[in-house]
Amino acid sequence: MKVIGLTGGIASGKSTVSALLKEYGFAVVDADVASRxxxxxxxxxxxxxxxxxxxxxxxxxxxxxxxxxxxxxxxxxxxxxxxxxxxxxxxxxxxxxxxxxxxxxxHVIMDIPLLFENHLEYTVDEVWVVYVDEESQLERLMKRNNLSYDAAAARIHSQLSIEEKKKRAHIIIDNSGNLSELEQQVKKVVEQFFERNQKK
CATH class of the missing domain: 3.40.50.300 (P-loop containing nucleotide triphosphate hydrolases)
Known part of the structure; x- marks a missing residue:
């Protein structure tokens, strides 16, 4: 069984991806839930x-x-x-x-927003990053949390940049499109994962 670290920038859509992965039978262990x-x-x-x-x-x-x-x-x-x-x-x-x-x-998904920032990438077998470019991140965060441009930018810049996270990922799930496109991408990633990890 594999342990996957799922991460991404703030407002990248990680929670949506996490919910989709749960539907494919992965166990999801959520750092935000654990902290509450x-x-x-x-x-x-x-x-x-x-x-x-x-x-x-x-x-x-x-x-x-x-x-x-x-x-x-x-x-x-x-x-x-x-x-x-x-x-x-x-x-x-x-x-x-x-x-x-x-x-x-x-198989387990460790849903950890600050995976890289807290140096936890070594505790998982693979890292999957949910990616959106910084401009989309800003727009989504401003809209979602009703923040000014400066307040949203400050939150984004308090984390490791999304481009750096993308570089360090084993798998990139690009959430720049709509929900239907994201669902297709997650389906493909999951299928490839199961192909790689078929029980011998």
């Missing part, structure tokens, strides 16, 4: 957040994301403190889910 689980209601992770960031960091038994987000946005020390709480828990959650899927005989 790590500080969910009643968890040790949430208690740790409250201890480090104060009572205001928890509202109605859940993490007060806007408040914590504001605290860490321009403060690298606070951001690192949050990462120290969340990252080890996320790794444990994802590792457990991955092992469960492999035991059940399924």
């Amino acid at each position: 689980t790590a500080v969910a209601k009643g968890t040790d992770g949430l208690k740790e957040v409250e201890k480090v960031f104060g009572e205001e960091a928890v509202i109605n038994g859940e993490m007060n994301r806007p408040y914590v987000g504001q605290l860490i946005f321009n403060d690298i020390e606070k951001r690192e403190a949050l990462n120290r709480i969340i990252h080890p828990r996320v790794r444990d959650i994802m590792e457990y889910e991955k092992q469960q899927a492999l035991k059940s005989g399924r």
Whole structure:
């Protein structure tokens, strides 16, 4: 069984590709979901957040994301403190889910937005990158999140460039077209993957 790292730039359509791959029977382990689980209601992770960031960091038994987000946005020390709480828990959650899927005989998609930035490409067998050019990325992000050009550009430039991710990919899924074109491309990539990995 293979472990595939799925990544891409912000607003590249990675979540759509992830959903399509699930339909082909891949087990999807999602880093964003794991990071929410790590500080969910009643968890040790949430208690740790409250201890480090104060009572205001928890509202109605859940993490007060806007408040914590504001605290860490321009403060690298606070951001690192949050990462120290969340990252080890996320790794444990994802590792457990991955092992469960492999035991059940399924190929696994590790859906990790910051795969390259966090040097996790060495933990997977192949890297698949969902690609759109930066101009399309900007347009989609501005529209999706109702952001100004500068705010969208700042978010995009806080990640490794999409062109660099494309260079490092084993497989590129180009999402510059419409949904139908994306579905065809994913179908082709999956078929080729299964051809390469037929059980001997």
